[in-house]
Amino acid sequence: MLEQYLPRWLRWAEDPELVRRAPFLARAPLFAGLPRRLLGRLAPRFFEKTYHPGEIVFHEGDPGRALFVVLEGAVEIVQISAQGEYLLRTLGPGDAFGELALIDDFPRSATARVAHPGRLLILYKSDFDALMEGNAKIAMVVMRNLSRMLAVYARRTSVLAESANRSSREEAP
């Protein structure tokens, strides 16, 4: 009797949203490698918000206070200049953006715009800091992932700078 009802009751006692959120976060590169137990700690700290197409998540130059993870839909990262709009990247479910706000207090370096209706998870910087201070393992894994991402940024920067230099040398008379 108990064996029959206990698993069913335990399943009912689980919060379906939080149960779904933890493995989803595991797919985000920033949280890759975190064990399930620590993802469970991380998951409830996120706020969730629904966005409509065309809505701006943040503008370039806005103060950065949070990290965003795409739960559903698509988000475009664009830079707007006098020459026009330049699409940098389109992000889908599982992708995170705004991670540099977790490191420093600089304003946003690009604009994030919702391309398809969707839901975003929002992690506020103080919550992230509190989590890192309270758990060395989370701090270590997330910092390692952040370092890897920054290393990728740096390599791509040098490749871009080199190709820009080369093309300017070729164009020169």
Next chain:
Amino acid sequence: MRVGWIVTAGILTLVWLARGLMLPILLAAMLAYLLGPAIIWTDTLAIRRTVAVAMLYVVIITVLVVAGYLLGPGLFAEASTLIDRLPTLTRQADAGLDAAVRELGESAPALRRLLPEGGRWMQRFILDRAPGEPTELFQHAGHLFLLTILVPFFAFFFLRDMHRLIALALNRLPPQHVETSVAVWRELNGAIGRYIRGVVLDGLAVGILAAMGLWAVGVPYPLLLGAFAGVANVVPFVGPLLSAGAAALVVVLTPGQGLAGIVRVVLLFLVIKVVDDTLIQPFTIGGSVHLHPALLLGSVVVGNHALGILGMIVAVPVATVLQETTRLLLEHRRVLARREPRRLPGHLVV
């Protein structure tokens, strides 16, 4: 726009009509803040909130029943003895005061007009203030009963549904305000939560210290006075004075304690205050509020003027909310003012 105004007016009317519920709702919010960390912990285990809050309530009720079983009889006995002996004690104290006034009058006759004999000071101060009419007593008991039902009831829903209400509010917010709103909410929520939990822990520590100290210096009713000191400690500045005053009053009413008893009580509460400020508060309240002492005192005075004792209790969290909101909004403006974003290579960002 017009719909927004109508909704706002409707909400304000509802709040006005339900103003009687403000106290239980406020106390329930405080209780929810107190129990919040337990629910955050169950969230990490992905337990449904209804189940988690219900389990927490079962644990709390069990703890209260055990504490009541262990401490209840002692507290009840002390309270009954004090209430029974209060008329006799006040008469004795008044007789002592009359004798002192008579002696004072004989040595300085000019004081007789200022301090007439038979003033029945203690009786007027203590007995005449107690609710005498049975209807008044029933009214007080009714209010207390209602509070003990309503506060946990509202706290249950705060704990269970607050995250849903926040999600609802976030979805109603224009996207450009989301980050700042989340920032303000998280900072305030954290500061208020830490303050309320800190104050309760601090009150518990002070109550235990006071009860042990009063028992050690031989003041009667140490459990009752310790419990009072713990509860009164919630009110900044005034609370410790009130609890020291209550203990001194009991000493005055107790034959054989004399002036030495009052000095012992004053010294004890001074020591407790110093220990609390230097050793206990850094661990309990710590850095949860960063109010300037003048602002802290000012907020307590304004709170007392506006809402009495309740106002004094909520003054510090309210002042903290105002201060933190102002700080975050100013910081937001400062960052916007230096709107010079970092420039990163194209594809990876933000």
